[in-house]
Amino acid sequence: MKADRPKENLKWVPPPKGWFKANVDGTIFKETNKAGIGVVVRDSQGWVLAALTEKVDGVQDAEVIEALAIRRAIRFAIETSFNCVIIESDSLSMVKAIQDTAESTCHIGNIIDDVKLLSKALKSCEFHHTKREANHVAHTLARNAIHVDTEMA
Template structure:
């Protein structure tokens, strides 16, 4: 019985990793399709959430990089499934702001692939009252930064955060890396770095 569970777990893990490599962006209309580095002496924090249909849990992925595209910190977190995808994306934004603050990166731009959430973060208001408190928390964390901005990024330009969020499915509740990520995520990092003009 235990060996069957281990074999099943391994098969699912490998299948999920293969799926990460071939996933297409959510929005083909997004203006920013490729990741671009932040300005000199600042950081870029990408975030994403992933729903797991087979579970009552979801994943959050966050990655912080410098102007050379180098990894400064990364996080994945598995949490209870919220009431909506919008709530999940807002929770991912809040976790990204908190993580960047905890790591001491005082100048950061934040990118996510939910246009609705980015608009709410830019303008400080949300039409979905069920996530207003999460928006308020996120804005509170954002006020701690010397400089902070929010941008919409298509899935293709947010691939590392997305891969981390998907990886949470098979992980401990929270995992943090400083200046590194697992090898299966590193291919996304190298792809972004090679595309820097």
């Protein structure tokens, strides 16, 4: 008899009471030399409290846009006064890089270091990885950035 494998959580899971969860994603539009960022913030009951879509000029590297998206999510949390935040991304490499306590030496180390510094402005901030299927809203917001006029340089 074959043992059942545990099913991976493919649905969005709410944060604990008193916390907010900011799901974040970045995407690249190769044909236009632009990229998009999407962030959605929800409470412990799953209510959407804030969201943003932003276009970024000149980014064509997946790790760069994922790192920029996470940094933007933290800034958004600060701007909107969400002080206990779980930043959730489907980029495992970025989450691991941010969780690493050593100073980053990779090509996006300055962005990662900036993320770590900005997160200290919040009362509590955690970084979690999630599967793409549980990050659908942020992904859709990032893809929608191709249709917005505002750009981050």
